[in-house]
Amino acid sequence: MLYRSRADSIERSLALTLAAIVLFVIANLFPVIGLEVQGERIETTLFGTVRALYDQDRVLVAALVCLTTIIMPAVELGAMAYLLIPLRLNQTPPAAALVFRMLGLSRPWGMVEVFMLGILVALVKLAQLAGVLPGIAMWSIFGLMFILAAAASAFDPRALWARLERKS
Amino acid sequence: MTRSFVSAAQLGLLSCHVCGLLSRPSAARHRTSCPRCGSHLHARKPNSIARTWALLIAAIILYVPANALPVMETSSIFGEQEDTIMSGVVYLWSSGAWPLALVVFIASVTVPLAKIIALAFLVISVQRRSTWQPVQRARLYRLVELVGRWSMLDIFVIAILVALVQLNALATIRAGPAAIAFGAVVVLTMFAAMTFDPRLIWDAQETRDGSS
Numbered sequence: 591m592l593y594r595s596r597a598d599s600i601e602r603s604l605a606l607t608l609a610a611i612v613l614f615v616i617a618n619l620f621p622v623i624g625l626e627v628q629g630e631r632i633e634t635t636l637f638g639t640v641r642a643l644y645d646q647d648r649v650l651v652a653a654l655v656c657l658t659t660i661i662m663p664a665v666e667l668g669a670m671a672y673l674l675i676p677l678r679l680n681q682t683p684p685a686a687a688l689v690f691r692m693l694g695l696s697r698p699w700g701m702v703e704v705f706m707l708g709i710l711v712a713l714v715k716l717a718q719l720a721g722v723l724p725g726i727a728m729w730s731i732f733g734l735m736f737i738l739a740a741a742a743s744a745f746d747p748r749a750l751w752a753r754l755e756r757k758s
Numbered sequence: 759m760t761r762s763f764v765s766a767a768q769l770g771l772l773s774c775h776v777c778g779l780l781s782r783p784s785a786a787r788h789r790t791s792c793p794r795c796g797s798h799l800h801a802r803k804p805n806s807i808a809r810t811w812a813l814l815i816a817a818i819i820l821y822v823p824a825n826a827l828p829v830m831e832t833s834s835i836f837g838e839q840e841d842t843i844m845s846g847v848v849y850l851w852s853s854g855a856w857p858l859a860l861v862v863f864i865a866s867v868t869v870p871l872a873k874i875i876a877l878a879f880l881v882i883s884v885q886r887r888s889t890w891q892p893v894q895r896a897r898l899y900r901l902v903e904l905v906g907r908w909s910m911l912d913i914f915v916i917a918i919l920v921a922l923v924q925l926n927a928l929a930t931i932r933a934g935p936a937a938i939a940f941g942a943v944v945v946l947t948m949f950a951a952m953t954f955d956p957r958l959i960w961d962a963q964e965t966r967d968g969s970s
Contacts, residue, residue: 630925642917701910712915
């Protein structure tokens with residue numbers, strides 16, 4: 591199927607984008623997984639994984655992880671919110687074309703769903719080593735995976751441009 | 759083959775990759791940009807074949823260290839251990855988590871290799887102006903684009919393990935030299951898939967129809 595138009599695409603994708611932003615913030619603030627060894631508790635956040643790679647001088651790998659799990663999803667969500675919120679309020683966002691292009695660039699490089707699978711594999715590997723504690727961020731990444739996909743598929747560039755062009 | 763459509767290129771129109779607008783380029787200007795979103799416009803992606811080849815060859819070269827060198831180094835009270843991508847899969851398999859072993863095997867071994875082979879096949883078929891099974895080849899391209907990102911799985915697993923397993927005396931895990939090579943293979947093949955222009959598959963069809 592090539593294209594199907596929906597009348598309320600802007601409202602729907604905006605609602606999903608805002609929900610995804612909430613989950614994304616939680617995913618970044620709270621620990622993803624914790625490890626309990628001899629009564630000691632070690633936890634890592636999303637950025638903690640980047641930090642650990644950086645500290646081991648694996649700078650490029652750290653950059654790749656940071657880009658695909660933090661920066662690109664943030665750009666994607668930010669760009670969608672930037673375009674959709676003013677349109678919902680009947681205003682035109684400045685530099686809409688530029689932000690729209692950024693959105694297109696960010697999409698293939700945001701890999702939240704792959705990271706989620708990575709968490710599962712890591713959980714299994716670690717379970718043999720010590721007690722593992724799934725963190726709050728793991729659940730929000732799990733939710734983010736679905737809501738981000740739903741927001742992206744509800745986002746309709748044609749409806750967006752139709753509204754932008756009607757304004758100008 | 760009777761066709762009920764014409765391509766934009768045949769009508770002298772250009773479609774924008776980014777926003778999808780179809781526009782007529784002004785003949786005066788050498789380099790045109792989309793009148794709506796300002797992206798560069800081109801009938802076909804510039805130097806698609808040469809660029810895809812360059813990225814593919816780089817990916818093939820890096821594929822060797824990515825699989826031969828250790829991707830993860832574990833040092834514990836039991837001694838040092840180095841894991842390659844493949845030995846990580848074997849470890850998962852032998853510890854009983856075979857569904858996950860299968861997932862990791864597909865994502866980190868099968869997918870990168872299949873992707874390189876599929877893209878090489880597509881580029882060669884386009885270079886030879888092949889008219890063989892264009893629908894199947896277009897499908898193959900879409901599959902390559904869809905599935906490529908999943909190869910990042912191993913990098914993420916390593917990132918999480920490295921961050922957590924820092925138990926000074928007991929065990930520490932470090933990312934091995936293969937990690938960056940492996941990441942580079944994934945990124946390079948993703949770029950290779952992006953620079954390949956699937957419309958070239960149909961262009962061979964068009965010239966053949968035109969001449970007959």
